[in-house]
Amino acid sequence: MSNQVKAEILSVGTELLLGQIANTNAKWLSARLAQMGVHMYYHGVVGDNEIRLREQFFQAKQRSDLVIVTGGLGPTDDDLTREVASEVIGASILEDEEALKRIQAVFAHRPMTPNNRKQARILQGSTILPNDVGLAPGFVLTKEGTTWIFLPGVPREMKAIMEQHGFDYIQSRFAISSTIYSKMLKFVGIGESQLEHDVHELIQKQTNPTIAPLASEGEVALRLTAKAFSEQEAKALISESERMIMQRVGSFCYGADGDTIEHKVFQLLQASGEQIAAAESLTGGQFMNQLISIPGASAICSGGIVCYTASVKEHVLNVPKLLIEQYGTVSEACAIELAVQVARKLHSSIGISFTGVAGPSELEGQSVGTVYIGIYHAGKQPYAKKFHFHGDREAVRQRSVKKGFELLYHYLK
Amino acid sequence: MSNQVKAEILSVGTELLLGQIANTNAKWLSARLAQMGVHMYYHGVVGDNEIRLREQFFQAKQRSDLVIVTGGLGPTDDDLTREVASEVIGASILEDEEALKRIQAVFAHRPMTPNNRKQARILQGSTILPNDVGLAPGFVLTKEGTTWIFLPGVPREMKAIMEQHGFDYIQSRFAISSTIYSKMLKFVGIGESQLEHDVHELIQKQTNPTIAPLASEGEVALRLTAKAFSEQEAKALISESERMIMQRVGSFCYGADGDTIEHKVFQLLQASGEQIAAAESLTGGQFMNQLISIPGASAICSGGIVCYTASVKEHVLNVPKLLIEQYGTVSEACAIELAVQVARKLHSSIGISFTGVAGPSELEGQSVGTVYIGIYHAGKQPYAKKFHFHGDREAVRQRSVKKGFELLYHYLK
Structure with a gap:
């Protein structure tokens, strides 16, 4: 195993202390560093305030081998990270020529305000970690046994810098073997x-x-x-x-890992050469939307019908009026009919249907959360299952969609 | 204005340092406390480690008027908040009778493991902040000028305790007038x-x-x-x-504030007594899904058709084969026809359609991000607009839906 690297993350920005954003930078960095075997001991958040920033930097210097600082490198006056770090670490600030050239290149075709120049300033003795997606580069330096990595606070830029340069640097700096x-x-x-x-x-x-x-x-x-x-x-x-x-x-x-149940269903449909169509009442198109979010979905799903009202169930999907009158739209019979009809209408070999009570009020005397999911497969007996989902309108709708994918997964597998 | 209350949040839990979850508790608490005029100076995160927890508690005691501690109050051995706080603050631990009764009531019909009893333990001299949605209550005490609030780490429980008891306590404790x-x-x-x-x-x-x-x-x-x-x-x-x-x-x-563009469109449709139907190709049902997520949607939307393939556009929505051959499915002509047909088919006074190239590959010679949105309104001339959206498949689909709501909003207003 490697020698234990004691690390902490210090995030700088008043917007974090005001609760305008969550500290997702610390989460992301921590997850990645944990995978590398770096021991994360603290996260800290401090605002754009010189005194408290200095105090936090001093503390980090005393207790950590690796300090990752995010934020406060921007062009405006309240970005203080560089200045305070310079004082605490004991490294003067200089303008990096390479970094400046990159910034000037970005502004080649539009006016560059003078404060953007500030973003080329780094601490003497540090190594630049280039920013390929934004202006301010990251930089890293080691002094008195502590390695400091300074990164912009914008998550996209921070992540790009770390992915492309930062993690490799840490790995080699600390000779991480585990x-x-x-x-x-x-x-x-x-x-x-x-x-x-x-x-x-x-x-x-x-x-x-x-x-x-x-x-x-x-x-x-x-x-x-x-x-x-x-x-x-x-x-x-x-x-x-x-x-x-x-x-x-x-x-x-x-x-x-990255697998999702809808992607699994997509693959099973693809492998079997089947096409699916959906008739969605309470789920309002969300089932199809999730399938169609997968590239290449047209091979397995040509579409479907959102039949939110009884009238659409009857007139567009040909559910017999008598069936609706006798059993209601929230029923096993209606779910089966919807699944059969939507498959027929869209020339698909599989049909799935969702009908139920999303709430907030009950419907046809049935309680909120009552949902029928119907499945038709060409040449087989169509069927429907009844479920009762807990939660509010959104929860009931989401759980219905998830259950639909689950049923299909087990059926197709 | 009130006297400035210097506050900090200390979150306890190794799962935060491993990056398994983001510190959303700190975000939520900070946003609410900012509204009350409390000055948040620090967020800190520390793992389930006695030494570092003690060190953080000492530091908080020295510098803050209000310390909110989340996490580490659970039943297992690695929940150390109580024990370390007892030592640092100088208040012994006792079992609260009321809290124990509540826990026992939850386990009335199932066996209660002995470690659950631990969750009734609080610091002497503290006031209980009841937990109406979980086991461990919060508690608050003031010692040597610092007010400490201890809360469970589960966001739902933490929020419920603060909403129902915690914020009121802070308001009165610090006589907050601003x-x-x-x-x-x-x-x-x-x-x-x-x-x-x-x-x-x-x-x-x-x-x-x-x-x-x-x-x-x-x-x-x-x-x-x-x-x-x-x-x-x-x-x-x-x-x-x-x-x-x-x-x-x-x-x-x-x-x-809480307004959304889809809710505004819903209200405008409601006010005008119109009914809308959607024909969705690349958006795959997402437009309808967002409308139908609003309670009472059946009054303004009876449903729609997801016409992902050319075949569904032709056979279910009656777009003439000739039109598709001449102009393609990604065209002004097809968008208009889809909007007209879906309104007709679903007996709605307004029809909206989405057809375009979500990617990852181009379609019919058109580049990724090319999208037509068609609008039909009974008695008016139907029309379609062409857009070019940037981003990946999901971004193009989302922006199309958002743009559809925007067009409807301006149209209906």
């Missing part, structure tokens, strides 16, 4: 408590990798995090744990 | 730089309220923030600035 690798396993159709119960023994016993359950809207996941000398070794450790998890709950696992 | 009030004015159809240019003089001159421009996907806003002794006075200050802003850019302003 690595932390993590994998997220994703599940549908199993509740958080059931999942935890089924793998409880593994969670308790395992220390490398650690296994942590995570829950979000309608989905659960297990995060496996391994430490090792090499990525290969870490992956092998994870692989072994994954195997044991799969023995217990594998049938509910649909993917890992 | 107030900060802010209003967000929202604009469409004007770019950020143009908006800034048009109100530049006001932004420069004004100090109370301050005026800050903000930009997000396809929209711009101005945030007006006033300080005063009373809400009434603050509102009067804002009102005067708002009047001056409206003189310059009022025609682009569609609302304030």
Whole structure:
């Protein structure tokens, strides 16, 4: 393992202290540095105030090997990071010729206000970390045993600088040889408590990798995090744990890391050569929207019909008036008919339908959260399932869509 | 004005330092406290580590009037906030009878593990801030001039405790008489730089309220923030600035604060008694989805058709094959036809259509980002407008939807 690198992040900006934005920079940097095996000990936020900034810089200098400072490098007068850092670290400020040239190039075809020149100023002895997407570059210097990395506060610029230059610099500066690798396993159709119960023994016993359950809207996941000398070794450790998890709950696992359930459904449809159409009442187009957000969706989905009112169900999707009168629109019969009709109308081999009560008021005597999802597949018996989702209007609509993808996933698999 | 209250937030939890979650608690608390006129000087994050926690508590004690601590009050062994705070503040820990009763009531029908009892433990001399949505209550105590508020780290519980008890406590404890009030004015159809240019003089001159421009996907806003002794006075200050802003850019302003452009369109449709239907190609149902997310949407939108492929445009929406062959689906002619047909098919007085190239590849020889939006209104000449949106597939789709609402807003107004 590497020598333990003690790190902290210091974010500068009054907008953070006023609660106008969350400190997503600290989150992003921390997640990436954790993967590298850097030990993050503190996050701090301070405003554009000279006295408090100085105090925080002094403290960081005393306690950390690596201090990452975000923000306060901009062109205006309240950007103080450079000046205060110069004083605390004991390095004078100079104008970097390369950085200035880059800034001047950006303003080649429009007037450059003098204050933009300020953004080419760095601390003497530092190495530039070029900013390929904005004006102010990052820079890094080591003095009295502390390595300081200064970065602009704009997340897009901060991330680009770190991705392209910063993380490599840290890796070589601290001769980091260990690595932390993590994998997220994703599940549908199993509740958080059931999942935890089924793998409880593994969670308790395992220390490398650690296994942590995570829950979000309608989905659960297990995060496996391994430490090792090499990525290969870490992956092998994870692989072994994954195997044991799969023995217990594998049938509910649909993917890992960046996978989404809609993307899985897209792939299954693609592989089977099927086309799907949707009839959406309470979900209002959200199911189709999520499918169509995937590039290449036209191969598996030609479209669908948003049938929010009974009239559209009847006149556009040909649901018999008698059926609606007898069973209502929020019914198994109506869900089945919608799924069949939308597939027929759009010449698709699969039809899915959503009809239910999103709220805030009940409908046709049915309570908020009652939802029917219908599925038709050419040549098979169409069917519908009834669900009851908790939460407000948005939650009920989102959970309906998620459940629709879950049903399709299990059906197509 | 009130005496200046110097505050800081200390968030406890290794998950923050590992970058697993962002510190949204600090953001939320800060925004609310700023409105009350509390001066936030620092945010700090520290892990579940006794030594560093003690060090942070000591520092906070020395420099702040109000310290809000979130996290570390849970049932497990790594929740150390209580123990370390007890030592630093000099207040012993005791079990609160009321809090214990509440916890026992939650476990009335299921076994309560002994560690849950820990969550009833508070510092001697503190006042309980009841937790109506979870187990661990918050508590507050003042010692040696510093007021400490301890809160659970789960955002939902933390917010509920503060909303119901915490902010009132702070207000009365510090006899806060000044107030900060802010209003967000929202604009469409004007770019950020143009908006800034048009109100530049006001932004420069004004100090109370301050005026800050903000930009997000396809929209711009101005945030007006006033300080005063009373809400009434603050509102009067804002009102005067708002009047001056409206003189310059009022025609682009569609609302304030929680208003959204889709909600404005909903209200305009409601007021005019019109019904809208949408034919969505590249936007895949997202326009309808946003309308239908508003309760009561059935009065103004009966549904629509997602016509992602040429075949659906032709066979479901009756766009003549010849038209598609001659002009393509990404054309003014097709957009107009789609708007007319969807309104007719769904018996609606207004039809809107979206057809274009979301990417990643070009289509029919047209570049990514080319989008036509068609509008039909019964008895009027239908028309379509061509746009070119920048960004990736998701950005193009989102901007198309936003632009559709913007066109409707200006049309209906």
